[in-house]
Amino acid sequence: MHGLTLYSNPQSRGRLVHWMLEELHTPYETVWIDYGEEMKSPHYRAINPMGKVPALVHGDLLITECAAICAYLADRFPRAQLAPPVDDPRRAAYLRWLFFSAGPLEQAVTANTLGWRAEPGQERMLGFGSLNDCLDTLEQALLGGPWLCGDHFTAADLYxxxxxxxxxxxxxxxxxxxxxxxxxxxxxxxAAERARALNDQAAAS
Structure with missing residues (x-):
């Protein structure tokens, strides 16, 4: 397997993938992609047809979507211990909260930020229900602490x-x-501090 290459922009969700990569203590390369023409160019769309970042290339493999990238890296580099093993009972909570954060929570926050409201009776059609439901659920999840899977930090906590x-x-x-x-x-x-510094430096240049 060849090396890791991250395509990102310092003002994007790619920042959290940088954090994930820093947690691995494994060499990787960053290719910075500008918003606008470069991100929507045929060259970059050949990597990610969505024309969005981040995208991760690992050898001949392409992984997009932040949660998928984090899940892939956590499993592919188990020495970092960022995901419970498949036969570990904590795996259920790990998967639950990783995809809760990437799915219902992000959808609910985005809808609220854009001022979109479901009509009465439509909430049952929404995967996230309501923003209040998501935040209530999350508040309860964090009561047991310090992390979502107990005492061990995982990619779900990072996300x-x-x-x-x-x-x-x-x-x-x-x-x-x-x-x-x-x-x-x-x-x-x-690792979080290193990733912030890396992205802040790129944004300032």
Whole structure:
């Protein structure tokens, strides 16, 4: 298997994939893609037809979508211990919260930010139900702490911390008990600090 190459932009969701890569302590290359013409160019669409970042190339393999990239890397590099093994009972909670963060939570926050509201009776058609349902569920999940799978930090914590941190900073997620503390603990990890510095430097250049 050849090396890892991440296609990203420093002002995108690719920041959380950089954090994931830094947690692995494995060499990787970053290709910065500008928004606009470059991201929608035939050259980049040959890598990701969506014309969006991030995209990860690992040898001959292409992985897109942040949660899929995180899940792939956690399983492909088990020495980093970012995912419980398949036969570990904690695997159920790990998968649940990784995809909850990438699915219902992100959809609910985006809909709320854009001012979209379901008509009465339509919430049952929505995978996320309502933003309040998502935040209530998340608040309960964080009560057991310190991490979603107990005492062990995983890719699910990384993904959720990135989502929560952005939402709290932008005001698109209301502050609930435990939210800020969870984000602060995750962001204090050396890999998170390295990823922030890398992206901040790229954004400033």
């Amino acid at each position: 959720l911390a990135a989502q929560l941190g952005w939402g709290l900073m932008q005001g698109s997620i209301e502050a609930r008990p435990g939210f800020a503390e969870f984000v602060a603990a995750a962001n204090a990890r050396p």
